[in-house]
Every structure is written in C-alpha cells, then in structure tokens.
Amino acid sequence: MFTSLRPHRHDVLIAVTGLAGGLALWAAGLHTQGGRLFDAHWVALVPLTVTAGLELLRRRLPRTALALGSLALVADQFTTGSLATILMYTDLMYAAVVYGPPAAARRIPVATFLVTVALTIGFFAWVRVPEALLIAVATGLVLFAPALTGVSVRNHREAAEAARLRADQTALLAEMDRVQAVTAERSRMARELHDMVANHLSAIAIHSTAALSIDDPGTSRDALGVIRQNSVDGLAEMRRLIGLLRESGAAGPPSAAPTLASLDALVEQAGANSASSGLTVTLDDGREESGPLPAPVELAAYRIVQESLTNALKHAAPGPVSVRLGRTRRVLTVEVSSVFGDRPGPRAPGSGAGLVGMRERVALLGGTIEAGPAPGDEDARIWRVRAELPVEERTQWG
Template identity: 75%
Template sequence: MLPLTRPHRDDVLIAVVGLLGGAVLWLLGLHMQNGRLFAADWVSLLPLVVMSALELARRSAPQTALVLGTLALVADQFTSGNLATLLMYTDLMYAAVLYGSPAAARRIPVTTLLITVGVTIGFVAWFRDAQALLVGIATGLVSFLPALTGVSVRNHRNAAETARLRADQTALLAEMDRTQAVTAERARMARELHDMVANHLSAIAIHSTAALSLDDAATSRDALGVIRENSVAGLAEMRRLIGLLRTGAGDPEPSSSPTLASLDALIEQHRTNAASSGLSCTLLDERDGSGPLPAPVELAAYRIVQESLTNALKHAAPGAVTVRLGQDADRLTVEVRSVLGERPRPRAPGSGAGLVGMRERVALLGGVFEAGPGAGPDGSRVWRVRAELPVDERKVGP
C-alpha cells in the first residue's frame, strides 16, 4: 500500500504536467499503437491516470510505485497507448533507484539489464529479423537507461553528502583543537602568573600581617623593607610576563625564562623573606654536571622549587627547608622538604593552586610528582615535594 503522506511539491508538478500532457496528446489523436485488444481511445486514459497518481508517491514509496507503474505500463500495451504514460514510467524507474533503499538501488539496474537482454534475445529468436533489435533497444531506453541515470545521480549525491560530513567533521575537529589549545595556553599562563607572583605576594602578606600585629618599630621597619623589596620584584615579574604575552605569544617557553642557575638568587631571596618566620633554607646540588638540560625541564624544576619555597613560607613550622637536586642519565630529581607542624607566626592563606600547577608541569613533561607528609632523616614530620623529570629531549612530553 502507498503511504498516506503529503507528496513533495515537485512530485505534484510532475504528476499534473504528465496528466495534462497525456490528455493533450489524446485529444490530438496521437497514439502509439493501433489494433490492440481495447481499441477504444478513451481506454488509454486509464493507465495515464494511474501513472499520474503514482508520480505522487515517487519519493515516499518509490519501489511500490514502480511495481504498480509496471503493471500500468503492461496494461497500456493493450490500448492505443499514450506517450506521456511511457515517459512517466521512466521517471518512476529513475526515482525508484534514486530514492529507494540501497539494496533496491543495486538490484534494479541489474534486473533491468537482464530484462533488456532477455527481451532482445527473445524477440530476435521469435521474429528472426534484425528489426527485432529495436524492441530490445526500446526496452533498454524505458527501463535500463533511467535506472542507470538514477544510479549515477545517487552516487553523486552520496559523494557530496560524504564530502559535506567530512568537512563538518574536519571543522569540528579543528574547533576542538582550537579549544584545547586555548585551554592549554590559559592553563600555562595561569601557572606562570601564579609561580612568578605568588612568592612575592606571600611574603608581602606575611610581613604586613606581622607589622600590623606586633607593636615594635624595628620589626615594622624590617617588615616594610621586605614588603617593598617583594612588591618591586613582583611588579618587575608582572611587567616581564605582560611583555612576553605581547611579543612572544607563540613561544612555548620564552628564552628569558629562569633556569636552575638562578636557584642561588631564589634561595637567598627566600632566606630574606623567611628570616622572621624562623626558617632556614639550604640548597644541596648533587648533580654530576653531565650537560645542559632541556629548557622546559629547567623551567619546570625552577618553578617547582619556587612554589615549594612559597608554600614553606606560608605553611611550614620553624626549622630547616632543604632543596635537593639530583641527576642521573635519564632523570632530574627535585626534592624540597620543610618542617610540618604548628607555627607561632602568621601564615598566609593557600588555595591549592600551587600543587595543581606543579603536578601539571610534571605531567606535561612525562615525569613523576609526589607531594605529602613524610618522615625526615631525624624522624621528624616533614612535608616533602618530589619530582622526577626526564632529561632526554626525546622523552620530554609536549
């Protein structure tokens, strides 16, 4: 049965034009054949009307319309015939291949080819005349040629749809890559900003709290000196970062980034900032000096030490803060230990972003990161930060 769906407007136009065209041919007395079983001219209008109605279902039910259209075409052979009926049948054959199922699109051209060959051989054998080939040619023009055209158009549409889907997929992947790149760059900028400024701001926060809470002129003067020193240094770091963002946005690790050679100055600055908190800092460089390290590794190691010292300044109990560097053929080891316990002096608030940033830096390089409480050499409780970074550039992550 034909589905009761609203036909496409193009199908309605084809049906109306076919019906009116066939009616004009009938009125003009233009018939395709004579001497048929039903000689009355009006009988040829019945297949014409049926074929026009089937055109309304050429998209919604193409295979059903083709089967019924074939029956109508066979019935038309017993009448005086109408050219419009034949032309509309070729359109139903074309639509059955174009809008039908993939299996029908494969099966119909093969079937019509076999029918064309069979009709040609049969009529040649029956009439034993070369003119019987015209019957086979007519059969091919009515059935095989429209089916072949439908296959060509369908393949072209499928190729165009595949190309469109591929273009949409490529655009989607490009947008995902862009989003990931923006996210990664924002995360890198956040790590740089935190690591560059947090140390100075922590020192400012601690010493300003001490200056406000202790009614001692000498202590306040010393605190103000440390505050000024760290504010100037923090401002310089901010200006450097802004300069890098303006001029070196495409450089993943700027050439002006700090290296492990700058650790002595960082340790000295930490000693100054932490003197009033009872913290002492020691650098143990146990590397064998086997050669220069990749720039990303040096920057990550420096930032890990810097952030660990900042955390010690904010949270560690009075005592020793030890920074140890070790290196073998494959890895650079960075370890920072500080005393874990209560502190009598003011402490600065923490957000946990420092540990997240250190973990991200190590993960990007394909290293191993650990942070948490542990036991010191003398059995005391310490907070230990340990990172292992690959020194072979081929093993360094993106």
C-alpha cells in the same frame, strides 16, 4: 503528520505536466501503436492517468509507485499507447532507485538489465529477424537506462552527503582543538601567574602581619624592607608575564623565562623572606651530568622549587629548608624538604592551587612528583616534595 504525507511540489509538477502532455498527444491523435486488443483511443487515457497519479508517490512510496507503474505500462501495451505514459514510467524507475532503500537501489538496475536481455533474446527467438534487436534498444531505454541514471545520481548524492558530514566533523574537531588549546593556554597562564606572584605575596602578607602585630621599630623596618623588595620583584614578574602575553604581535625578542641558573637568587631571596620565621634555606646542586636542559624542563624545575619554597614560608616550622638537585643522563631530580609542624608567628593562607600546578607541570613533561612526609620519617616531621623530570627532548612538550 498530515503535512508530511503531502506530495512534494516537484512531484505534483511532474504529474500535471505528464498528464497534460499525454492529453495533448491524445487530442492530436498521436499514439505509439495500433491494432491492439483495446483499439478505442480513449482506453489509452486509463494507464496515462494512473501513471500520472503515481508520480505523486515517487518520493514517499517509490517502490509501490514503480510496481503499480509497471502494471500500468503493461496495460498500456494493450491500448493504442501514449508516449507520455512511457516517459512518466521511466521517471518512476529513476525515482525508485534514487529515493528507494539501498537494497532496492542495488537490485533494480540488475533486474532491469536481466529483463532487457531476456526480452531481447525472447523476441529474437520468436520473430528471427535482425529488427528484433530494436526491442533491446527500446526496452533498455525504458527500463535499464533510467535505473542506471538513478544509480549515478544516488552515488553522487551520497558522496556529497558524505563530504558534507566529513566537513562538519572536521569543523567540529577543529573547534574542539581550539577549545582545548584555549583551555591549555589558560591553565598555563594560571600556573605562571600563581607561581610568580604567590611567593612574593606570601612574603608580603607574613611580614606585613608581623609589622602590625609587633610594636618594635626595628622589626617593622626590616619587615617593610622585605615587603618593598617583594613588591618590586612581584611587579617585575607581572611585567614579564604581561610582556609574554603581548608578544604574539610584537617584533621584539621574547622575554627570557627563569632557568636553574637563577636558583641561587631564588634561594637567597627565600632565605631573606623566611629568616624572621626561623627558616634557613640552602641549595645543594648535586647534578652529575652537565649540559643544557630543554627549556620546559628548566622552567618546570624552577617553578617547582619556587612553589615549594612558598609553601615552606607559609607552613613550615622553624628549621632547615633544603633544596636539592640531581641529574642523570635521563632524569632531573628536584627535591625540597622542610620541617612540618606548628610554628609561632603569622602565616599566609593557602588554597592548594600550588600543588595542583606542580602536578600539572610534571604531568605535561611525562614525569612524576610526590608531596608528603618523607619516607622513613616515623614522626612525620619532614615534608618533602620530590619531582623527577625526563630531560630527553620530546617531539612536542605537553
């Protein structure tokens, strides 16, 4: 607290310089006027000293310094006067506008202008000579000019501060955008990695468990074949993902993302993986509309089918697993249904990340998704995943 009450070093320098200059002028016998009420030269040192002391308050108490300085300036007019007192007073006027509250910064220039006009008119009416206009010039230089200069400096400082705040806000927003972009990219990579690998690893887990638990050479051979195929396919998918991650600085063409044209191969592979679990996988492509789909829609639809088939491999009871596609002019419908219930044989564990990933993909495209017992199924034996994806191209996906 004590440190904050100390005057600024620049204020101390101004006060010392002003007082020293005034003493030098006094010692040289240079005064601004003569024939005043207090004609002794030493009396002019009183308002000089007071004004110099008020310079120490120009930042912390600018309005108080200006008020007391005005009294000192008036007192100086009854002495032989000092130019240093007048110059320091103009600095007090300037400081009151620059460092004072906003209301004072607005009122002081108006007040000094009115005082200048009033004094000009008063002196001209009193002496009635053109030289009285010099009073207007002198008063304006002492009162209005420093106030107007203070307004200009204050406006420039406030503009600079506003520009700095805008720059800080822009930098903050840019950092927030960067963090959001990184988070969104990490989420996208997590979805891609989960959807690509989970299907193959689930099949590997189920068939490896079967090979270990069933002591039959034929069963083990079939399971090892499925394991090998899913290992090869999983490695190929991982290589594709790694290639995508390295493409930002590469000159080659980007790797092709899976599309609905690859669903036949996906369904065939899912059928081979789940045959030992008593699942039969079929594809019913009932799209009425033809024509290309936006790439994000194709990828999202493919991943939804892939993840649904992976979940069926993990959890579905023996029975049919149906994949249905439908399309109108505005919406692509993806539906995967399977028998829900207990089934014999090994199961792969699930974390629930697949359903979260599907919902995120659909939300990014502005679609809807439902996952649960099929409507109208009183026994809750059919588990259905149904997603509706808008097919009209948007300005920016996600």
